[in-house]
Structure formats: structure tokens, C-alpha cells
Amino acid sequence: MLTDPRPPTRRLDSGATIPRVTTPRTILHVDLDAFFAAVEQRDRPELRGKPVVVGGGGPHLRGVVSAASYEARKFGIHSAMPLRTAGALCPHAVFLPVDGRKYGRVSREVMAILRRYTPLVEPVSIDEAFLDVTGSRQLFGDGEAIARQIKATIREELGLTASVGVGTTKLVAKIGSDLRKPDGLVVVPPGEEAAFLAPLPITRLWGVGQKTADSLASFGVRTIGDLAALPGDALERRYGKVGVALSERSVGIDPDVVDGGDPAKSVSHEHTFDVDTSEREVIERSLLGMADGVAGRLRGSGIKASTIALKLRDSNFRTITRQTTLPEPTDLTEPIYRAATQLLRKELKGQRIRLVGVAASNFREKEQLGLFTAPDEPRRHQVAEAADTIRKRFGERAVTRARLVGAHLPTPFERDPMTAVERRHGTEIARQARDEDEASGRDSQADTEDVEIPLDA
Numbered sequence: 001m002l003t004d005p006r007p008p009t010r011r012l013d014s015g016a017t018i019p020r021v022t023t024p025r026t027i028l029h030v031d032l033d034a035f036f037a038a039v040e041q042r043d044r045p046e047l048r049g050k051p052v053v054v055g056g057g058g059p060h061l062r063g064v065v066s067a068a069s070y071e072a073r074k075f076g077i078h079s080a081m082p083l084r085t086a087g088a089l090c091p092h093a094v095f096l097p098v099d100g101r102k103y104g105r106v107s108r109e110v111m112a113i114l115r116r117y118t119p120l121v122e123p124v125s126i127d128e129a130f131l132d133v134t135g136s137r138q139l140f141g142d143g144e145a146i147a148r149q150i151k152a153t154i155r156e157e158l159g160l161t162a163s164v165g166v167g168t169t170k171l172v173a174k175i176g177s178d179l180r181k182p183d184g185l186v187v188v189p190p191g192e193e194a195a196f197l198a199p200l201p202i203t204r205l206w207g208v209g210q211k212t213a214d215s216l217a218s219f220g221v222r223t224i225g226d227l228a229a230l231p232g233d234a235l236e237r238r239y240g241k242v243g244v245a246l247s248e249r250s251v252g253i254d255p256d257v258v259d260g261g262d263p264a265k266s267v268s269h270e271h272t273f274d275v276d277t278s279e280r281e282v283i284e285r286s287l288l289g290m291a292d293g294v295a296g297r298l299r300g301s302g303i304k305a306s307t308i309a310l311k312l313r314d315s316n317f318r319t320i321t322r323q324t325t326l327p328e329p330t331d332l333t334e335p336i337y338r339a340a341t342q343l344l345r346k347e348l349k350g351q352r353i354r355l356v357g358v359a360a361s362n363f364r365e366k367e368q369l370g371l372f373t374a375p376d377e378p379r380r381h382q383v384a385e386a387a388d389t390i391r392k393r394f395g396e397r398a399v400t401r402a403r404l405v406g407a408h409l410p411t412p413f414e415r416d417p418m419t420a421v422e423r424r425h426g427t428e429i430a431r432q433a434r435d436e437d438e439a440s441g442r443d444s445q446a447d448t449e450d451v452e453i454p455l456d457a
């Protein structure tokens with residue numbers, strides 16, 4: 001069959017041109033319910049069913065509310081409200097400080113679940129993301145089926161509830177996810193966007209703050225349907241380009257695409273010692289912790305890596321990276337640790353080390369693998385996955401290798417190249433070294449080298 005190679009386009013009333021997709025896209029917006037508060041209620045069952053307010057740094061009711069459980073919202077408490085006001089509205093609520101590191105970790109776990117359904121995941125805040133699942137429908141079913149699977153997986157694996165909106169545009173999906181919170185699911189079939197939006201208040205529309213809403217009220221506009229009924233050119237005369245966009249949005253048109261970013265190129269952890277050290281044992285222990293963290297993140301993302309890099313910076317700020325390729329891609333601690341220590345041993349010549357890092361790159365999806373797995377690999381996997389589960393439920397330090405106890409290492413998962421921001425900036429270890437050195441104005445004499453190591457040498 002011959003196909004037209006030119007991208008098909010469609011002209012809007014505004015004169016703008018957007019790609020015409022013959023089959024409508026299926027876009028999901030996923031947003032967790034009362035995120036910070038729900039994580040605390042999950043981890044402290046005695047708080048379930050109770051008003052919980054997360055905010056500020058402690059019990060002194062200074063600062064503002066970050067998150068309020070749905071029980072607390074019944075008292076009129078909401079995000080951004082002064083904690084004192086919340087305390088007055090509901091004195092018996094449980095007030096907890098913000099544990100940002102924990103919520104960051106759970107957020108990455110949520111995003112990793114979403115990436116099982118499509119690589120086109122665009123995180124927009126700590127607890128919400130857009131997904132374009134148009135290409136995933138053959139594998140997982142239609143938008144509604146995928147939304148149900150995602151909700152069930154987040155509930156079963158993370159003990160949290162999410163609300164999901166399904167639509168043909170980001171705009172409709174986002175409005176949908178917010179409509180039946182908590183634990184909501186709203187599906188807007190193709191062609192029903194305008195009818196879905198019509199009864200909703202105009203403030204639900206993107207780009208309509210209180211000022212615009214007040215101004216539109218003078219035209220008699222209260223609902224999105226009222227806006228859709230106004231002629232587009234009248235809106236354009238009054239509001240210029242914004243008016244055109246509003247007119248299109250009022251019927252559900254939103255040309256914005258889901259930005260999945262570039263896939264991460266590497267997963268890395270690094271550690272700067274409090275005091276520069278030349279002790280091999282200390283450096284190796286640190287490497288073990290980082291290899292463990294890198295492996296856990298690979299498993300969390302469903303990928304394996306076949307290139308392992310070591311980064312070393314000495315007390316003169318000379319930075320080197322050395323890398324080696326494994327015979328088989330891995331997502332386990334041992335092969336990563338072994339490769340890193342072998343690289344380390346070649347480089348340690350008594351110099352004092354300031355920083356050490358491990359990166360894994362050259363990724364493949366797990367499903368594409370399996371031809372040459374080592375005989376004990378399945379069992380090692382079970383152990384690693386069991387440890388991941390325990391960490392998920394009881395915290396990062398619940399499972400630790402005997403050698404790491406008392407090592408005062410950084411918690412793994414400090415840095416996550418899987419976030420959109422980091423993905424955009426790239427995370428390759430060599431580039432980081434160069435950038436940091438440039439930033440510090442030092443001549444790093446950074447050099448990189450591929451090293452061949454027989455695996456069991």
C-alpha cells in the first residue's frame with residue numbers, strides 16, 4: 001500500500017495547523033490522591049481514616065499545608081493554607097512534617113509503573129503524569145482498560161490510590177482525572193469532548209484564572225459550554241491569541257503532545273567522601289552501596305545495562321572515568337559491583353580519592369533478553385526482587401548487605417535520571433564530570449577509557 005509521506009495536517013479556525021491523526025490519540029492523566037498524606041497513612045496504619053495534614057518542618061504549626069488527607073478536607077483544610085488555620089479548623093488532626101526524600105522515592109516508583117505501559121510518560125509534578133498510550137492499546141487494551149490496570153497496580157504494589165482521566169487530548173484527560181477524586185476514573189470517548197466539558201465551570205479550563213473568569217462573566221460566560229457558544233472571532237477581538245486558544249479548548253481541542261523526553265542514557269550514583277581517602281576497603285564499600293542502588297533502579301525501570309562505568313576524582317580534582325562492557329546485560333548488584341571494583345583496582349595507586357561514582361548504561365528492555373542467562377540468575381533475581389519489595393514497604397534501609405552496615409553511605413536513589421528534567425539535561429557520567437569541573441573552574445584533566453576485563457578475572 002502506498003502511503004503519503006507528508007505529515008497529514010488539519011487547519012483550525014484560528015489558521016493554526018496541527019497534525020491530523022486518523023485514529024484519535026489515547027491520552028491518560030494520572031494523579032495520586034492526597035499524595036504526601038496518603039503515603040504517611042500507608043506507612044502508619046493507625047493514621048488511616050483520620051484527618052492527616054502534612055506540612056512545615058515540625059509540630060509548631062508554622063508554614064503552610066502541603067497535603068491534607070481527604071478526612072482532613074472535610075474540615076475545610078486544603079493545600080497552601082497556613083498550618084495555623086488548619087490547626088484551628090481541626091485541632092485533633094495529626095500534623096506531620098514533610099518527608100521529601102520519601103515522597104521522591106515513591107514518586108519514582110509510580111513513574112516506573114507508568115513506564116510499563118508506554119515510554120511516552122511526561123511527569124508534570126511529583127504525583128502526576130501524562131501518558132500517550134495510543135501505541136499500547138494492542139498490548140494492554142483500550143484507554144479505560146489501561147487506566148484500570150494502572151490504578152490496580154499502584155494500589156497493589158504501592159498501597160496508594162490514583163485518579164485517572166482518559167481522553168483524546170491532554171486537556172480533557174487532565175480535567176477528567178480531577179473530576180471524581182479520590183480513586184476516580186473518568187473516560188471521555190472520542191467525539192464527546194465538547195459535551196463532557198460543556199457543563200463544567202469555566203475555571204476548570206487551562207489558562208482561565210480568576211481574572212479571566214471575572215472578565216468572561218461580563219460576557220455571560222460561566223460554564224465551558226457558554227464559552228464554546230461564543231463566536232471564535234469575538235473572543236479573538238477581545239483576548240487576541242489567548243481568545244483563540246480558549247475558543248479551541250472550550251470544545252476539547254488541545255494540540256499539545258505528550259513529551260516523553262529522551263530516554264535516559266545512564267543510571268548513576270556518586271558519593272563525595274567527607275574526608276578524601278586512599279583506603280581501598282572504604283572506597284569499595286561505598287561502591288557496593290552504589291552498585292546496589294543502581295541495580296535497584298534498573299530493576300525498577302524494567303531495564304538491564306551492559307556497560308558499567310567507574311568515576312574517580314582525586315584530591316587534586318583530577319577526574320577519570322573507566323568503563324567496561326559486561327558479557328551479559330544485568331540489573332543485579334554483584335556484576336555491577338564486580339566490574340566497578342575491577343576498574344577501581346587498576347586505578348588506585350595510593351592517591352587520595354575525593355569522589356567515586358558508578359554508572360550503568362547501554363540499556364535493553366528486560367523482555368528482549370534471556371538467551372544466555374546464568375543458571376543461578378533466576379534465584380538471584382528472586383532475592384533481589386524480594387529485597388526491592390521489602391524496601392518499598394518498609395523503607396530504604398530495611399534491607400542492607402552485611403558489608404554496608406555502619407558504612408554511613410548515602411541512601412541509594414539519591415539521583416534519578418529518569419525524571420523529565422534530568423532526562424532533558426542528560427546524565428552521562430563523563431559529561432557530569434566535565435560539567436562539574438567546568439563549573440568549578442578547575443582543569444580536571446578528565447580522561448575516559450574503555451577497559452576490557454574478563455568477567456571472572
Ligand code: DCP
Nearest residue numbers: 031032033034035036037066067079080127181
Ligand atoms: N503539594 C505541596 N504544596 C502545594 C500543593 C501540593 O507541597 N501547594 C504537594 C503535596 C501533595 C503533592 O504535592 O500531596 C501533590 O499535589 P496535588 O495537587 O496532586 O495534591 P494531592 O495529591 O495532595 O491531592 P489530590 O488528591 O487533590 O491530587
Ligand code: MG
Nearest residue numbers: 031032033127
Ligand atoms: Mg495529587
